[in-house]
Amino acid sequence: MSVADRTPPWTSSGTCRIGFRLSRLEDGLDFLNAFVAFANFVMLPAVAYGSQLALGALGVTMIYGILRFSNFAHGDTMAFGAMATILGTWWLQAMGVSLDPFPTALLALPAGIAATAVFVLITDRLVYRFYREQKSAPVILVIVSMGVMFVTNGLVRFVIGVDEQRFADGARFIITAREFKELTGLKEGLAIKSTAMLTVVVAIIVVAILFWFLNRTRTGKSMRAFSDNEDLALLSGINPERVVMFTWIMVAALATVAGVLYGLDKSFKPFNYFQLLLPIFASAIVGGLGNPIGAIAGGFVIAFSEVTITYAFKKVAGYLIPAWEPQGLVQLLSTDYKFAVSFGILIVVLLFRPTGLFRGKAL
């Protein structure tokens, strides 16, 4: 009403003008409603999911770039990191420590990363180093990583069990759908989960640190040199075992952060991390394997396509084009086909641009 109130009704064409302004206002509201519905069900979930995928894909892409194989155990490394963090969180919660309104898991994160780093370094020492010294073909390392995947898989289930674990505490929402509706008077609500927000913020911080490390520090530069040309790097006196060790530690950190954020935002269940492997690899490959920027972009491309293609646009379309009342759901693909979307994009990219969007290494 505020807009209409400002128009003096006593002017000669007052009534007509009010009507006109009101309908303009309602058009504006419809547009806002459409935007809010879209943001609530597509944009926010996709941004949070995309950040989790991007962090996972960064780990995969670093292993591929520097150690030169596709690490199938990455999903379960995430599960291991999340498990270690959850155990730490429970201990902290039992001690009465809390970080309210933030989840206590953030405090336990460093310990989780340390445990995971130790775990992957032991794995490297026991398993991968042998094959590295043999100069085994990448495909052998891929199969070896599958073995590691199954062992990790079993280890995580053995320690924490196969069931769903909840460890999120602190505030659940920054704003709930109901609060948003009351605040704005719109018909559609926008719920912002604190874990989703946290995911995005932490992902940005981690990526910033990663890029700073790779581009500015001596170790980071030696890692990039090792990735670009192994022989040249060795000739210039770079210690390969040191590079490998740092790579694993960083991968452990990325995997743990990604695993914990996914667990906080959704829920922790070992099997879910195994299932995450496909979209993570799709993200890394779509972005260009070995290219960190590509991994991030790939994560968001996959997340947005999964959510957007399976979203039913009926409501949004109803707001935008009031005259058109769709009978169907205006949904491209049923949600059953969510994983098929990752596969589809993967195939298209591999067919037409095998190096990925950002010119990574060809497969």
Place this chain on the structure above:
Amino acid sequence: MKKMLAASVASAFLASTALASGHSEIKIGIIVGLTGPIESLTPQMAAGAELAMKEVSDSGLLLGGSTVTPVRGDSTCIDSGAATSVAEQQITSEGVKAIVGGDCSGVTGAILENVALPNGIVMVSPSATSPGLSHQNNEDNGLFFRTAPSDARQGVVMTEVLMELGINEVAVTYTNNDYGKGLADSFQAAFEAAGGTVTINAAHEDGKGDYSAEVGALASAGGQRLVVAGYVDQGGSGIIRAALDSGAFDTFHLPDGMISDSLTDNFGSEIDGSTGQHPGTDSAGAAKYVELAAGAFDATSPFSGESYDAAALIMLAMQAAGSAESADFKDRIMDVANAPGEEIFPGELAKALQILADGGDVDYVGASAVELIGPGESAGNYRQVEVKGGSIETVKYR
């Protein structure tokens, strides 16, 4: 005088032996999966059926004093070939007059098609719940009955509950398996037939971490309530969580797979106002049945009461028809199961036999509050619940 007395005694004796030779023993088959996936349930089921037969035999009132002998057979629950040959052998060499069974839906269908139909033998299954066994067009020649409700029945009950609450537009999501899809489809059919609208009927997979895409589609389709035909310890809770988080739905309607303590543990008062229903009865029959079993076996075991009822219905129908032949008594099963007539609870079979012998009418209630509807299957009993203040409360039984 003395002679006459002797003659009458002799004739009475002769008559009774004639009667005895004609009706002395009626065999009824009990075909349940004594081995196989439900072997933990079947001993109590068979014991329930045998309890009813013993009660009738002991009363000495069935068809002028006949006794009933149970003949056990193993349906294996899953192997149709084995189940069929057991039924074949029971009918042809043992000469059973009717069969209590089978237990699992698959073997029950196989026995019915291959043995019971060609031989014209009545079957009363205590536990087959597949909607595929509802013979709407008399494909079973009126020979098949069941004391367990069809899975499709819950869809009808759910429709009645929602319509009474004034809800006529819902979104439906179901767990992607036979149970979920069967329930969702039968509900949609019943709800639309009653004039309601199902805006979307979408599957969800169990055991996923994230259901925001599924909930996005459900929210877009809209509806007054979200019907979640899933499992509370699986994807069902994930769907509810995602729907609450995104503000898509505040209240839900939940069928049997969702009603449990973990529901309120997970969500507490967040889902206040949500409704649901699951099988349950407040009938006195169940307690009387436990009393009657007197600790000889676990009478609260699933489908045990239904087995007692299945056997009881067969024998009461025989009494009502005055014949132990399936062709004669198959039409009387519905009569003895439903009103009008005197209500019969477990342990009162002798009373029922007497009433029927005297030409009266009975309404068999039994252990599972039997009410046969449609093509001769139990209407089932459901407990309608509502979530109030974070706990599940009974609204009523229907």
